[in-house]
Amino acid sequence: xxxxxxxxxxxxxxxxxxxxxxxxxxxxxxxxxxxxxxxxxxxxxxxxxxxxxxxxxxxxxxxxxxxxxxxxxxxxxxxxxxxxxxxxxxxxxxxxxxxxxxxxxxxxxxxxxxxxxxxxxxxxxxxxxxxxxxxxxxxxxxxxxxxxxxxxxxxxx
Amino acid sequence: xxxxxxxxxxxxxxxxxxxxxxxxxxxxxxxxxxxxxxxxxxxxxxxxxxxxxxxxxxxxxxxxxxxxxxxxxxxxxxxxxxxxxxxxxxxxxxxxxxxxxxxxxxxxxxxxxxxxxxxxxxxxxxxxxxxxxxxxxxxxxxxxxxxxxxxxxxxxxxxxxxxxxxxxxxxxxxxxxxxxxxxxxxxxxxxxxxxxxxxxxxxxxxxxxxxxxxxxxxxxxxxxxxxxxxxxxxxxxxxxxxxxxxxxxxxxxxxxxxxxxxxxxxxxxxxxxxxxxxxxxxxxxxxxxxxxxxxxxxxxxxxxxxxxxxxxxxxxxxxxxxxxxxxxxxxxxxxxxxxxxxxxxxxxxxxxxx
Numbered sequence: 261x262x263x264x265x266x267x268x269x270x271x272x273x274x275x276x277x278x279x280x281x282x283x284x285x286x287x288x289x290x291x292x293x294x295x296x297x298x299x300x301x302x303x304x305x306x307x308x309x310x311x312x313x314x315x316x317x318x319x320x321x322x323x324x325x326x327x328x329x330x331x332x333x334x335x336x337x338x339x340x341x342x343x344x345x346x347x348x349x350x351x352x353x354x355x356x357x358x359x360x361x362x363x364x365x366x367x368x369x370x371x372x373x374x375x376x377x378x379x380x381x382x383x384x385x386x387x388x389x390x391x392x393x394x395x396x397x398x399x400x401x402x403x404x405x406x407x408x409x410x411x412x413x414x415x416x417x
Numbered sequence: 418x419x420x421x422x423x424x425x426x427x428x429x430x431x432x433x434x435x436x437x438x439x440x441x442x443x444x445x446x447x448x449x450x451x452x453x454x455x456x457x458x459x460x461x462x463x464x465x466x467x468x469x470x471x472x473x474x475x476x477x478x479x480x481x482x483x484x485x486x487x488x489x490x491x492x493x494x495x496x497x498x499x500x501x502x503x504x505x506x507x508x509x510x511x512x513x514x515x516x517x518x519x520x521x522x523x524x525x526x527x528x529x530x531x532x533x534x535x536x537x538x539x540x541x542x543x544x545x546x547x548x549x550x551x552x553x554x555x556x557x558x559x560x561x562x563x564x565x566x567x568x569x570x571x572x573x574x575x576x577x578x579x580x581x582x583x584x585x586x587x588x589x590x591x592x593x594x595x596x597x598x599x600x601x602x603x604x605x606x607x608x609x610x611x612x613x614x615x616x617x618x619x620x621x622x623x624x625x626x627x628x629x630x631x632x633x634x635x636x637x638x639x640x641x642x643x644x645x646x647x648x649x650x651x652x653x654x655x656x657x658x659x660x661x662x663x664x665x666x667x668x669x670x671x672x673x674x675x676x677x678x679x680x681x682x683x684x685x686x687x688x689x690x691x692x693x694x695x696x697x698x699x700x701x702x703x704x705x706x707x708x709x710x711x712x713x714x715x716x717x718x719x720x721x722x723x724x725x726x727x728x729x730x731x732x733x734x735x736x737x738x739x740x741x742x743x744x745x746x747x748x749x750x751x752x753x754x755x756x757x758x759x760x761x762x763x764x765x766x767x768x769x770x771x
Contacts, residue, residue: 301597310592310599313541319502341635348741352457355770356562358468358497358507360458380502 283407285335286390287398288372290381292318298397304339306382308350309359314380322362323374323383331368334407335384338400457742457770459495468497471509472770474563480762488517491563491768493531505536530615531583546588546605549613553603553628554642555663555676558582563768567697567705567736569746570764573713573728574678574691578758580644580659581620585613599632610649619721622649626659636668642678648686650721655684670705672697680715685723687716697736705736707748711759719757726755734764742770 287303289295294316298306305311307322314320325332327344336344351361365371368389375381375394382397386407390396452462459470474491490513498506509531534548551559557575560566561582573579588605607624609616624646632638642661647654661678677692695709709732716723734748746766753759 301594301599305594305599311541313502313538315541317503317540352565352741352770353560355458355470356472356495356560356565358470358495358505360461360468 283402283404284387285331285338285384285400285402285407286387286396287382287384287400288375288390288394289397290375290379291393291395292379293382293395293397295397296395300339300398300400303382303398307339307362309354309362318380320382321378321380323371323381324362324364325368325371325384326364326366331384331386331407334402335400338402457740459771466499468495470495470497470771472562472564472768474766474768476569476764476766478762478764480760482756483760483762486518488514490514490517493562503538505538506534507536508533533614542593543589543591546590547586549583549585550588552580552582552584552626552644553588553605554580554626554644554659555661555678556640556665556674557676563766564742564744564770567695567707567746568709568732568734568748568764569766570732570748570750570759572676572691572693572695572709573711573730573759574676574693577619578718579678579680579689579691580646580657581609581617581624581648583609583613583620584624584626585609585621586624597634601628601630601632603628607646616649619648619650619718622647637664637666639664651684651686653684655682655686657682657686670697670699685716686718687723687725689713689715689717691715700735703738705738706734707736707746708733713758717758724757726758728753728755728759730759730761744768 287298293314295314302311306320307324312319325335327333333343336342336347340347354360365374368385371383371385372389372391372394375383376391384400450464452460452464454460459468461468471494472491473489473493475488476490477485477487479485491511492515493509493511496508500506511529511531512527513529515527530549532548532550534546534550537545537547539545551561553559555575557566557572561571561575584605584607586605586607586609588603590601590603592602593600604627605625607621609621610623613620624644626642626644626646628640628642630638630640640663642659642663644659644661645656646659647656657680659678659680661676663676664674666673672695674695675693678690680689682688691711691713693709693711695707698706700706711730711732712728714727716725730750730752732748732750734746737745739745744767746768747764749763750759751761753761
């Protein structure tokens with residue numbers, strides 16, 4: 261019941277606020293990935309481990325924030341239309357085939373560092389955390405209120 | 418018997434609560450040097466690109482016309498190895514029905530090599546698979562592990578009397594992306610007679626087949642399967658031809674799943690038609706109602722004897738998933754007039770990934 265209420269609340273937040281107050285989630289990749297843009301569906305398939313190789317033949321390395329992180333939850337709603345806990349049954353099936361979910365990091369700073377240092381890495385952060393030479397391949401628009409507690413804490417935007 | 422099940426359930430819950438508070442969090446802070454264990458996601462050894470895991474299942478049956486039984490009927494070990502970006506090795510070794518109220522089975526009757534294959538990733542949309550893998554017909558057979566399915570009993574149309582659940586040979590799989598829709602096409606060849614290291618008496622001698630799976634949306638997918646095969650148990654040259662359709666819909670924890678199959682052979686193996694329709698509905702947090710209707714008609718192989726019958730049956734029960742890797746199931750199967758194929762009675766089980 262609590263999960264359903266949470267899901268409904270997040271969906272209402274995403275759908276109800278005007279675009280003028282929208283924030284962006286940047287999907288970033290390591291500089292060696294030969295991809296300029298990704299669609300939301302391609303991003304979903306990479307995170308679901310259904311697209312495993314990049315066009316150059318190296319393995320994609322998707323990275324998540326922790327399941328209770330607000331940015332993770334908004335990202336999950338935007339890309340998979342489900343909350344992280346709603347995807348556990350999917351990952352149970354993948355485990356049966358020897359496939360595990362993406363690794364998890366504890367912060368957006370750690371996310372950026374991992375993407376910068378790891379070939380094939382793909383992750384997501386708020387714009388204020390972005391730093392080159394990571395590349396932006398997709399921007400997800402979400403209402404400001406949906407990720408209010410994932411703010412940059414005084415960082416320059 | 419119910420006391421043993423209750424005791425096992427309590428032990429399982431206590432263990433689950435302990436493990437969930439310490440290990441259920443996802444893998445944190447990518448670290449190449451340290452092995453990590455997560456309940457339901459196995460032991461990961463990043464230094465060697467290895468993952469060890471598996472599942473277990475215990476079943477109790479109270480049948481109308483047969484003896485009651487409590488069986489530790491599945492203990493499965495997975496080993497995954499990814500030595501290269503383009504290579505994925507997987508094996509599943511299983512002990513089946515090795516401890517029951519009827520005694521301890523002999524090891525040569527219980528040890529099963531369920532899967533052993535190597536995937537080569539050709540490109541981002543194509544892979545080749547060589548080895549022993551689950552026959553890609555329908556939905557149930559490729560996800561038949563006890564912690565993944567909602568009932569203790571298996572739909573008749575998906576059982577090994579209809580088609581061998583394993584292929585030993587070569588498969589090519591390719592996927593296509595159309596806007597938000599996803600299409601997977603697989604073609605495969607089986608040569609179990611020459612390739613299977615541990616052959617079973619009732620498996621394929623050889624086979625070829627294909628499957629199309631079309632994910633129309635996040636909530637709905639449909640599939641079609643074809644399988645042409647010759648069984649090892651029959652010396653005639655007659656081949657079986659199986660055609661299948663399936664569909665799966667899921668939204669807000671409600672599920673509907675359907676499979677239909679028709680098998681045809683020109684000899685004593687005859688023809689067979691079967692289907693099931695299963696629904697799942699959430700009753701409260703992690704507690705679900707499950708219902709299934711099944712139909713099977715034609716010539717069925719029972720204990721290596723071909724018999725003709727028509728079966729209509731129902732399954733009604735509940736499933737409780739207190740933690741992601743753990744499920745308790747209880748159901749009643751009714752309506753079957755064929756005790757040898759589908760005995761009526763009460764079935765309950767506990768299954769978990771470790």
